[in-house]
Amino acid sequence: MSYKEALNKLVEEGLLNVFGEIKPNRKVYSFDWSKIRELFTKLIDLVGVEGFYVSTIIGTDLINDGTIRLDYYVVFLPEEETVVFRTFLPRESPEIDSLVDIVPGVLAGECEAYDLLGIVFKGNPALKRGFFVPKDVYEKGIYPLRKDAKV
Amino acid sequence: MAVTKVVEIPYTLEIPVGPQHPALHEPLLLKVYADGEEVVKVEVYTGYNHRGIEKLAEKNSFYRNIFIVGRVCGICNNVHANCYVRALEQILGIEPNNRAKYLRVLAMELERIHSHMLINAVMAEMIGFESLFMNIMLDRERIMKAKEILTGNRVVGDYMMVGGVRRDINDEKRDKLIKILDKTEERIKYYKNVFMEDDTILKRLVDVGILTKTDVVKYAIIGPPARASGVKIDARASDKYDAYGEIPFNVITRKEGDVWARMILRWDEALESINMCKYILEKLPSDGNPVPDEKRLPRRFPPCEAFTRVEAPRGELTYYVMSDGKPMPYRVKIRTPSVNNILNTAHVYLGHTIADIPVILASWDPCISCMERVTVLDLITGERKRIHLKELARRREKWVNPRYSI
Numbered sequence: 001m002s003y004k005e006a007l008n009k010l011v012e013e014g015l016l017n018v019f020g021e022i023k024p025n026r027k028v029y030s031f032d033w034s035k036i037r038e039l040f041t042k043l044i045d046l047v048g049v050e051g052f053y054v055s056t057i058i059g060t061d062l063i064n065d066g067t068i069r070l071d072y073y074v075v076f077l078p079e080e081e082t083v084v085f086r087t088f089l090p091r092e093s094p095e096i097d098s099l100v101d102i103v104p105g106v107l108a109g110e111c112e113a114y115d116l117l118g119i120v121f122k123g124n125p126a127l128k129r130g131f132f133v134p135k136d137v138y139e140k141g142i143y144p145l146r147k148d149a150k151v
Numbered sequence: 152m153a154v155t156k157v158v159e160i161p162y163t164l165e166i167p168v169g170p171q172h173p174a175l176h177e178p179l180l181l182k183v184y185a186d187g188e189e190v191v192k193v194e195v196y197t198g199y200n201h202r203g204i205e206k207l208a209e210k211n212s213f214y215r216n217i218f219i220v221g222r223v224c225g226i227c228n229n230v231h232a233n234c235y236v237r238a239l240e241q242i243l244g245i246e247p248n249n250r251a252k253y254l255r256v257l258a259m260e261l262e263r264i265h266s267h268m269l270i271n272a273v274m275a276e277m278i279g280f281e282s283l284f285m286n287i288m289l290d291r292e293r294i295m296k297a298k299e300i301l302t303g304n305r306v307v308g309d310y311m312m313v314g315g316v317r318r319d320i321n322d323e324k325r326d327k328l329i330k331i332l333d334k335t336e337e338r339i340k341y342y343k344n345v346f347m348e349d350d351t352i353l354k355r356l357v358d359v360g361i362l363t364k365t366d367v368v369k370y371a372i373i374g375p376p377a378r379a380s381g382v383k384i385d386a387r388a389s390d391k392y393d394a395y396g397e398i399p400f401n402v403i404t405r406k407e408g409d410v411w412a413r414m415i416l417r418w419d420e421a422l423e424s425i426n427m428c429k430y431i432l433e434k435l436p437s438d439g440n441p442v443p444d445e446k447r448l449p450r451r452f453p454p455c456e457a458f459t460r461v462e463a464p465r466g467e468l469t470y471y472v473m474s475d476g477k478p479m480p481y482r483v484k485i486r487t488p489s490v491n492n493i494l495n496t497a498h499v500y501l502g503h504t505i506a507d508i509p510v511i512l513a514s515w516d517p518c519i520s521c522m523e524r525v526t527v528l529d530l531i532t533g534e535r536k537r538i539h540l541k542e543l544a545r546r547r548e549k550w551v552n553p554r555y556s557i
Binding site for chain 1: 198205364371373382388455458460467471473486491494
């Protein structure tokens, strides 16, 4: 199945919603954070393990909205088309299921997002403070990329 | 609870190498656990050189950040600056003229040539072929000179700017560059032959560190290691940014997937880049001044998000820039190719011998090797039992940190 058909199917099933676009021409779909594993399991079923890879995970602290936005940049192969899966987590307790056992390529992205923004990926055994952040910063319990963090 | 067992780990057998080590070219610690000669587990430790550039970018203006991102990486500073500048151009809706686009590609391809030469030289050093290392590095200097002619500096060029490039070239410079490229092409062909025919190199690199096509996609490996395993991914071909849509080039792939294939692929890509550079210099468009007037550039950035990709010498590099309408970016996210290629490849070393470790490491960059063996002493029966690390690694949930072993 082509990636476009797969995305349409996921939209039909209610796992994805059309959200907008990031320049240049990157389609953005939103999803419910509690259904992330279901979403990616279904995606693997539809396009196969060799059909996509997660290029990067980008967390953004939207302090005025009280949320942390989490974007999964998925590159579909062989077209190499980048599509964004977007979700919003509550800023006070940003938690989401880890994908590390079904999409191992997210390991670095999850570890980084935890260390810099404090997003907990439940089920990832490698999460650890100090992955990137120096000891003097993480010992104070600071997540440097939070907007209220002063480093 | 009473202690019943003591696990003795002889400290003499644990040799932590890194984050600073002659064989390690990055501030990174890799711990290799070996059962005799066989590697059974690899752990990757990072965090030795985090400079907080993303946070720094949020505290500086959009334009000042061009100089900050150019210093993320010394080797591929132009691709970093290009990726960021193109994100700004997307936000502002500006497009540089064709001459500027061609010159940008020229700067980036020169970077690819010297980066590929460098890593091949490092590989020669890793396998003890020091004279080859020195020869390649000597020829690499020619490309550094070419970069200096084009950008004004042999390493950090600061060549990219919103709407164009900082310097134009004249006919005299063009002729000099073509001469340098001709000489270097000859040398690269020679080095490629050495890597194809030399017995020592073949014995050390062939069938080592094989990465399958499925693993490449599953573990999000990108760049030359992915292409050497038969996965045709290249942001230049798919995104066709700047002038890549107009300049003819081949995306080179190989099927072998081993260390040797990665190195040969880099030589082939360097040759392809030389052809691209020559094409650019011969067909350089003259549709205006590629250097925009800095004073006329827009000062206000509208609220917008941009995500740009670039094919850096080591693979896909991405920049995400978010503007909320204020003078400084709300968020800048950089994802370098090494993050994926180094952190997600711990499984490739398993089953190889310790002597293969530096070779596999050099095929993505860093290097480390160490060995460890464990004795378990049962305090109740007094029995001493030697457990191979291979077995211990299987029970790693209980014994050793399961970091990165998926």
